[in-house]
Amino acid sequence: xxxxxxxxxxxxxxxxxxxxxxxxxxxxxxxxxxxxxxxxxxxxxxxxxxxxxxxxxxxxxxxxxxxxxxx
Numbered sequence: 001x002x003x004x005x006x007x008x009x010x011x012x013x014x015x016x017x018x019x020x021x022x023x024x025x026x027x028x029x030x031x032x033x034x035x036x037x038x039x040x041x042x043x044x045x046x047x048x049x050x051x052x053x054x055x056x057x058x059x060x061x062x063x064x065x066x067x068x069x070x071x
């Protein structure tokens with residue numbers, strides 16, 4: 001389970017949208033950037049390969065919820 005998920009808008013124009021995010025998973029802090037097309041660029045540390053797909057799915061779902069859905 002991800003905890004303490006935070007995101008911050010970095011760019012927002014017609015061509016590029018970009019957010020930075022951070023969260024904790026298995027007592028380790030992860031940082032990265034999320035782009036408009038759904039790609040993720042991880043900062044150090046990058047998740048282990050066995051966790052990477054799960055974490056990318058979680059980040060994608062959280063970003064869709066927080067950024068694109070109207071509350």
